Amino acid sequence: MTPIVIIGTGFAGYTLAREFRKLDSETPLLLVTSDDGRSYPKPMLSNALTKGKTADELALSDANAMAKTLKAEIVTNSVVSKIDPQAQVITFVDGKQLKYKQLVLAVGAKPIPINIKEIGDNAISINSLNDYSVFRAKLETANHVALIGPGLIGCEFANDLINVGKKVSVIGPDPYPMSSLLPKPIAEELKAKLAETGVNWYLETTVSEVNKHGSQGYKITLANGEVINADIIVSAIGLRPNIELADVANLDVAGGIMTDKFLQTSQPNIFALGDCAEVAGHNLLFIAPILVSARALANTLSGSLTAVKYPAMPVAIKTPAYPLVVSPPPHAAIGQWQFEPAPSGFGIKGLFRGEKNGLLGFVLSGDTLSEKQALAKQLPALLG
Numbered sequence: 001m002t003p004i005v006i007i008g009t010g011f012a013g014y015t016l017a018r019e020f021r022k023l024d025s026e027t028p029l030l031l032v033t034s035d036d037g038r039s040y041p042k043p044m045l046s047n048a049l050t051k052g053k054t055a056d057e058l059a060l061s062d063a064n065a066m067a068k069t070l071k072a073e074i075v076t077n078s079v080v081s082k083i084d085p086q087a088q089v090i091t092f093v094d095g096k097q098l099k100y101k102q103l104v105l106a107v108g109a110k111p112i113p114i115n116i117k118e119i120g121d122n123a124i125s126i127n128s129l130n131d132y133s134v135f136r137a138k139l140e141t142a143n144h145v146a147l148i149g150p151g152l153i154g155c156e157f158a159n160d161l162i163n164v165g166k167k168v169s170v171i172g173p174d175p176y177p178m179s180s181l182l183p184k185p186i187a188e189e190l191k192a193k194l195a196e197t198g199v200n201w202y203l204e205t206t207v208s209e210v211n212k213h214g215s216q217g218y219k220i221t222l223a224n225g226e227v228i229n230a231d232i233i234v235s236a237i238g239l240r241p242n243i244e245l246a247d248v249a250n251l252d253v254a255g256g257i258m259t260d261k262f263l264q265t266s267q268p269n270i271f272a273l274g275d276c277a278e279v280a281g282h283n284l285l286f287i288a289p290i291l292v293s294a295r296a297l298a299n300t301l302s303g304s305l306t307a308v309k310y311p312a313m314p315v316a317i318k319t320p321a322y323p324l325v326v327s328p329p330p331h332a333a334i335g336q337w338q339f340e341p342a343p344s345g346f347g348i349k350g351l352f353r354g355e356k357n358g359l360l361g362f363v364l365s366g367d368t369l370s371e372k373q374a375l376a377k378q379l380p381a382l383l384g
């Protein structure tokens with residue numbers, strides 16, 4: 001029997017396979033991955049130093065164990081380079097071909113390349129177990145880490161590195177950290193709390209030049225004239241959905257691989273979910289949307305067409321110096337932020353209310369985190 005093929009064994013690919021097997025134990029399932037197929041909790045990449053975990057310790061199961069659990073075949077270390085939607089065939093880089101009954105793209109996102117000529121490949125990004133291995137190995141002989149990108153992931157890594165005694169300098173053009181997610185008063189407190197732990201902020205500036213310095217370090221000159229001497233450069237400037245494979249197969253793509261609310265792409269029998277997918281206009285690079293998407297798609301693949309519904313899905317940010325939960329308002333939302341300090345003095349509750357006073361988003365920090373569930377219930381659904 002021709003299998004259902006899932007490209008990708010990240011959280012999206014494996015969760016879909018697991019959900020599908022709950023409903024159908026017989027249809028052949030084949031997963032393909034360009035990596036070694038180990039299952040691991042990707043969110044832990046940015047707090048694994050504090051937890052003292054090596055890459056091997058983060059891995060939960062290898063591909064063989066996953067294949068057994070999922071009653072599936074898993075093809076590892078193999079890159080799919082082409083899809084023929086008419087013939088329902090995928091082609092690997094080595095030319096091998098494979099027919100599918102239905103195809104699911106769960107190919108994730110990749111770090112945005114840093115556009116500074118002098119940095120070249122001297123900056124590392126951490127978006128996989130392998131990347132984390134390289135990062136940890138470099139840290140053995142490094143003390144000072146320059147982190148480019150004061151966004152969510154950059155702040156999490158900054159806090160993690162400080163927790164294990166490293167010196168950290170965070171660089172970025174933004175006026176304050178996580179400026180696309182946090183309103184100013186809360187971002188300012190995050191900045192202050194991380195500074196108290198030792199983070200050096202170089203904001204409202206960019207890297208203008210990088211030169212090798214000493215045997216393994218870098219001299220980083222910033223646009224504002226300041227100079228940082230660091231041992232490692234980490235780039236955390238964001239992720240971009242992997243759309244290339246879909247694009248060459250003539251599937252509709254925008255920011256991500258475009259799907260409708262059934263996770264169906266523009267070609268029959270091809271679906272997408274996870275970081276690579278733009279589901280009815282939403283490209284959400286988080287765990288919670290993947291979980292609900294996987295459940296809906298598992299139903300569809302086993303015969304009951306099911307639309308995905310996205311409730312509001314607040315995200316916890318792993319900055320223990322200043323814990324945060326965010327559920328940002330939609331981009332073009334009209335309304336106003338209201339702020340209330342925590343009674344304890346540690347943290348702020350920020351509520352974004354729309355024109356009719358309805359709650360459209362919130363950010364909680366410090367001791368206000370316990371209000372997360374109650375507030376999430378008041379938010380409108382994102383989709384469905």
Ligand SMILES: Cc1cc2nc3c(=O)[nH]c(=O)nc-3n(C[C@H](O)[C@H](O)[C@H](O)COP(=O)(O)OP(=O)(O)OC[C@H]3O[C@@H](n4cnc5c(N)ncnc54)[C@H](O)[C@@H]3O)c2cc1C
Nearest residue numbers: 008009010011012034042043080107108274275285286287
């Ligand atoms: C440092 C970090 C911290 C995070 N923290 C949080 C958090 O606290 N909370 C939260 O909700 N989310 C968090 N996230 C986001 C979350 O981890 C991701 O949304 C999720 O893991 C994405 O899963 P995925 O399966 O879509 O993609 P991936 O895990 O990237 O998997 C993609 C898979 O596709 C395969 N692949 C790609 N192209 C091909 C090809 N051409 N051929 C074959 N195989 C291919 C890859 O080998 C891989 O197996 C974090 C992300 C990072 C990087």
